[in-house]
Structure formats: structure tokens, C-alpha cells
Amino acid sequence: MPAVDVFEHMEEAWKLERNPFPAEAIRAQHAEQPYSPAVFSEEENAFRRKLIRGAVSGGQAIGFLWSQGARADTGFGKTTLMQEITHEINSDLGATTLEKAGAKKAQPPIAAAFSNLNNLNAAGLYPVLFNAVIDLATAPDSGSVSVFDKARARIVEKLGQDDADAIAERVREAWITIGGTGGPLRSELVDAFAAGGSKLRSALAAVTTTARLRNGLQYLDFALAALAAAGIDHLFLMIDQLEDLATNRSVTSPKRSREIGRIRDLLESASYATRLHMIFTFHNRAAQVLDRFWEENRLPPFEISASNTSAVVVLRGLKETDQAEELLRVYLEDARLEPFEDDLLPFESGAVEVLREISDGRPGILLSRARELLNAAAEQALPKISGTFTRKYFDGQAMPADADDRAEAADFGDDIDDLLLGSR
Known part of the structure; x- marks a missing residue:
């Protein structure tokens, strides 16, 4: 399978002109960075x-x-x-x-x-x-x-x-x-x-x-x-x-x-x-x-x-998924090429919760992990980033880049509760 151009995928699938998240959990003085007062x-x-x-x-x-x-x-x-x-x-x-x-x-x-x-x-x-x-x-x-x-x-x-x-x-x-x-x-x-x-x-x-x-x-x-x-x-x-x-x-x-x-x-x-x-x-x-x-x-x-x-x-950190979603949203919005109905795309809510957990609710760490995860998902040309993919990625078991697996990773992640409860 030919290599995926991660930047092209970010632009076409997610309408992002770049990976918006910082590589390091460091805030530079006088540097304009996204911020939402609703997080804390x-x-x-x-x-x-x-x-x-x-x-x-x-x-x-x-x-x-x-x-x-x-x-x-x-x-x-x-x-x-x-x-x-x-x-x-x-x-x-x-x-x-x-x-x-x-x-x-x-x-x-x-x-x-x-x-x-x-x-x-x-x-x-x-x-x-x-x-x-x-x-x-x-x-x-x-x-x-x-x-x-x-x-x-x-x-x-x-x-x-x-x-x-x-x-x-x-x-x-x-x-x-x-x-x-x-x-x-x-x-x-x-x-x-x-x-x-x-x-x-x-x-x-x-x-x-x-x-x-x-x-x-x-x-x-x-x-x-x-x-x-x-x-x-x-x-x-x-x-x-x-x-x-x-x-x-x-x-x-x-x-x-x-x-x-x-x-x-x-x-x-x-x-x-x-x-x-x-x-x-x-x-x-x-x-x-x-x-x-x-x-x-x-x-x-x-x-x-x-x-x-x-x-x-x-x-004391991000206690709720809503806080983590808002933090990611303002960074995604800063890099969005055009307005998009799903303002968390490509993240599904399950992925956000995993990010919050593995970062211990620390915003700086969550953002740097989100950058890493976004790149990994783009390399596999995923349409969305599910909780299942996120969990496996940070466990060192990222999903294979097969097309069927990509579809499963996108569809399965946040619907697992519905499946288990028999509501689908």
C-alpha cells in the first residue's frame, strides 16, 4: 500500500491545514496560542x-x-x-x-x-x-x-x-x-x-x-x-x-x-x-x-x-471529558480550513476520554499526546479517531492500516457501549 501523505489526509479528511497541537507541554511567552476560558x-x-x-x-x-x-x-x-x-x-x-x-x-x-x-x-x-x-x-x-x-x-x-x-x-x-x-x-x-x-x-x-x-x-x-x-x-x-x-x-x-x-x-x-x-x-x-x-x-x-x-x-487538571473536548476544540478550530459541523473532527468522544486518562488530566500533556495521536491516525488515513484506536495506540497496539480495519476503527470505537447494551 502506498505511503499516506499525512498532511494531505489532514486537509482532505479533517479540513485541517496542519497538526494544531504543540509538540511540547510548554507555553511560550508572547506567542499567540488558542485558549478557552471555559476549560477551567x-x-x-x-x-x-x-x-x-x-x-x-x-x-x-x-x-x-x-x-x-x-x-x-x-x-x-x-x-x-x-x-x-x-x-x-x-x-x-x-x-x-x-x-x-x-x-x-x-x-x-x-x-x-x-x-x-x-x-x-x-x-x-x-x-x-x-x-x-x-x-x-x-x-x-x-x-x-x-x-x-x-x-x-x-x-x-x-x-x-x-x-x-x-x-x-x-x-x-x-x-x-x-x-x-x-x-x-x-x-x-x-x-x-x-x-x-x-x-x-x-x-x-x-x-x-x-x-x-x-x-x-x-x-x-x-x-x-x-x-x-x-x-x-x-x-x-x-x-x-x-x-x-x-x-x-x-x-x-x-x-x-x-x-x-x-x-x-x-x-x-x-x-x-x-x-x-x-x-x-x-x-x-x-x-x-x-x-x-x-x-x-x-x-x-x-x-x-x-x-x-x-x-x-x-x-487539579481536567476532571471531565467536556473540559478535554473544549481544550481540543479551540486548537482544532485554529487550524480548520473551513467551518465544520463536527468541531471535534477527527476525534470521537471515546478518544478524548482516553487522552484525558493517559495524560492524568494535565492539559499540556494531553495536547502533546493529541499531536502524536493525530499524526498516527493520519498515517493510517483514518476517517475518525475512535476510543478503541486511541487505547490500542497508547498501549503500543495501533490498528493496522488496512482499509477494512480503518473503517472498523472509525465506526466501532464510540458505539461499543451501544453494542454491549443491545441498543443497536
């Missing part, structure tokens, strides 16, 4: 209500986004949720997020930045802060502007003129007003921000690795001052991959203690205490290693407990 609607709403509105209304300084599964801690969608909420906040400076969180009246504008702790062997918290400032200076897509650009526009509106000197002076005045204790702001940042355009991004791109390591706090100072000058008094730092601080073997105990101590320092400074809100990802392995360092620095508790529910949101 309860957890997403809890994130807004507890970690965002709770910080604005109740002054909560630190929150935690946990993942917790039966056999694993990663791949549950923490990075995706953080990035999506960051984008949502910055799209209208928090108006939509706070409204969805249940706020009944107009709330103060807020901003958010995403960063991560994935290179602590060569860096530390200060480069994380620097990367957060880079995020504030970066437009999320070609059709929008950065948070700093929005802040500058608000300052111009308040001043009634677009004058660089006046803008710079307003930023410096704001730093004094909010109690800045770290010395004067870096003049090159203030001047670049005041000048507008791409000058601030260029100034940040020119900062050396050494300066990022040593002076990250100064860049955060500038960010808080620029936002305060624009009337934006709350900055949320979404800090991902805290597990690297715990699981990276090159990070010594003294370094862990120092970096966590720096988190404590931020909470004790007047200029950060009420304006800066940090949300960390967490899981059991990280908790076991970091517990004593957290306690030594008297940081707010991170454990999942009845007494700490206001500061914790937990992702």
Missing part, C-alpha cells in the same frame, strides 16, 4: 476574585497558583493561566478582570507583568524583576501597545501636552510621592520613557547581564514610578516556575535563602508594600524544599489549607 472557568474566576480583587481591595501582597495531581505536579496550565490573566488585565488596565471578579463599582486601574525564575543558577530575583519590566515595555501583539505606552498616554492626557520634560518631571515627582527609598530613578530610563516611541525598549535592551543581576530593583523602581505617575497604583507580578528555585541542584541553600529574603525585603519597603503584588506558581515538590526558607523569612503561608484559601488557587 471556576479556577480562572477564583484567580481573579482571590488573587487580583483580593489584592486590590484587601491589600494582599502575595498569592499562590498551585498545581496538584495524583502522580505529577507540572503540565496543569499554570503558565497559561498566568499569561492569559496578565493579558486580560493589561488590555484595559484591569477593568474587565475586576468586573469579572465581582467588583460592583469602578475600580482603580491596575497593571500586570509576567516573568519567571527559570535561570536561578546564573541569576536571581533581580533579573526576574528586570524581565518583568521588559514585559511591561512589550506590546502583546501587533494590534496593541505596551503597558508603558498606555501609562505615558495617560500622563500626556493629565498634563494636557506631550512634552518630554514635563513627563519626566511627573515621573520623578511620583517616585517621591510614593515614598521611593532606593535613591533617585535611573535618568536614562525616565528620559527614554518621556521621549516615547521605541526609546525605552531600546534602553532596556542595551542593559548588560551584569546590570540586570545587580540592579534589577532599580528597574522595578522606575516601573512603579511611571505607573504611579499615570494613576496606576497596583502592579501584579506573575512569577512563574518558582519550582526552579527549589529543584535546580545548582542553587545552593544560601542562595535560596538570599533570594527568598529579597522577596521579604520587597514587602517591608513602603514604596512596594501596597503597590506590588506577587503571585507565584507552586507545587508539592517546591513546597517541601522551600518550606524552611519561607518560614525563616516570615513570608505569608503558601500551603493549601482551610485557613489560607484567600491566597491560594489550585489547578
Whole structure:
């Protein structure tokens, strides 16, 4: 039998221009990827209500986004949720997020930045802060502007003129007003921000690795001052991959203690205490290693407990087939060549349930397994992917590529219950 062109089969049989699923369970920052809030609607709403509105209304300084599964801690969608909420906040400076969180009246504008702790062997918290400032200076897509650009526009509106000197002076005045204790702001940042355009991004791109390591706090100072000058008094730092601080073997105990101590320092400074809100990802392995360092620095508790529910949101994976179907649907829709009545084609519901089971309900793992399965089914030119084929494939017993077997694999899979019950 001649070899099947998998891409041609995807196009003709399934109306897909490509395999839409990611090869790795990794979410890239600023990369446009399909997303459906319906997959984890309860957890997403809890994130807004507890970690965002709770910080604005109740002054909560630190929150935690946990993942917790039966056999694993990663791949549950923490990075995706953080990035999506960051984008949502910055799209209208928090108006939509706070409204969805249940706020009944107009709330103060807020901003958010995403960063991560994935290179602590060569860096530390200060480069994380620097990367957060880079995020504030970066437009999320070609059709929008950065948070700093929005802040500058608000300052111009308040001043009634677009004058660089006046803008710079307003930023410096704001730093004094909010109690800045770290010395004067870096003049090159203030001047670049005041000048507008791409000058601030260029100034940040020119900062050396050494300066990022040593002076990250100064860049955060500038960010808080620029936002305060624009009337934006709350900055949320979404800090991902805290597990690297715990699981990276090159990070010594003294370094862990120092970096966590720096988190404590931020909470004790007047200029950060009420304006800066940090949300960390967490899981059991990280908790076991970091517990004593957290306690030594008297940081707010991170454990999942009845007494700490206001500061914790937990992702436990895809519990229902409907959730897995919705996750697959948005990725399939993104690659569909034309509208199709069966928006899960080529997956039958039995296949989706098997995918959910073998991935332990972890979205990232499910998507990478779906990619693998889709390729395997295309190689055999299957019209649909049944639960039977999926189960056998992941057991290492994929169906043969005979035409009769292909038809059986498509027709038999999700109708097996009907056959057994005698309803067909």
C-alpha cells in the first residue's frame, strides 16, 4: 500500500491545514496560542476574585497558583493561566478582570507583568524583576501597545501636552510621592520613557547581564514610578516556575535563602508594600524544599489549607471529558480550513476520554499526546479517531492500516457501549 501523505489526509479528511497541537507541554511567552476560558472557568474566576480583587481591595501582597495531581505536579496550565490573566488585565488596565471578579463599582486601574525564575543558577530575583519590566515595555501583539505606552498616554492626557520634560518631571515627582527609598530613578530610563516611541525598549535592551543581576530593583523602581505617575497604583507580578528555585541542584541553600529574603525585603519597603503584588506558581515538590526558607523569612503561608484559601488557587487538571473536548476544540478550530459541523473532527468522544486518562488530566500533556495521536491516525488515513484506536495506540497496539480495519476503527470505537447494551 502506498505511503499516506499525512498532511494531505489532514486537509482532505479533517479540513485541517496542519497538526494544531504543540509538540511540547510548554507555553511560550508572547506567542499567540488558542485558549478557552471555559476549560477551567471556576479556577480562572477564583484567580481573579482571590488573587487580583483580593489584592486590590484587601491589600494582599502575595498569592499562590498551585498545581496538584495524583502522580505529577507540572503540565496543569499554570503558565497559561498566568499569561492569559496578565493579558486580560493589561488590555484595559484591569477593568474587565475586576468586573469579572465581582467588583460592583469602578475600580482603580491596575497593571500586570509576567516573568519567571527559570535561570536561578546564573541569576536571581533581580533579573526576574528586570524581565518583568521588559514585559511591561512589550506590546502583546501587533494590534496593541505596551503597558508603558498606555501609562505615558495617560500622563500626556493629565498634563494636557506631550512634552518630554514635563513627563519626566511627573515621573520623578511620583517616585517621591510614593515614598521611593532606593535613591533617585535611573535618568536614562525616565528620559527614554518621556521621549516615547521605541526609546525605552531600546534602553532596556542595551542593559548588560551584569546590570540586570545587580540592579534589577532599580528597574522595578522606575516601573512603579511611571505607573504611579499615570494613576496606576497596583502592579501584579506573575512569577512563574518558582519550582526552579527549589529543584535546580545548582542553587545552593544560601542562595535560596538570599533570594527568598529579597522577596521579604520587597514587602517591608513602603514604596512596594501596597503597590506590588506577587503571585507565584507552586507545587508539592517546591513546597517541601522551600518550606524552611519561607518560614525563616516570615513570608505569608503558601500551603493549601482551610485557613489560607484567600491566597491560594489550585489547578487539579481536567476532571471531565467536556473540559478535554473544549481544550481540543479551540486548537482544532485554529487550524480548520473551513467551518465544520463536527468541531471535534477527527476525534470521537471515546478518544478524548482516553487522552484525558493517559495524560492524568494535565492539559499540556494531553495536547502533546493529541499531536502524536493525530499524526498516527493520519498515517493510517483514518476517517475518525475512535476510543478503541486511541487505547490500542497508547498501549503500543495501533490498528493496522488496512482499509477494512480503518473503517472498523472509525465506526466501532464510540458505539461499543451501544453494542454491549443491545441498543443497536
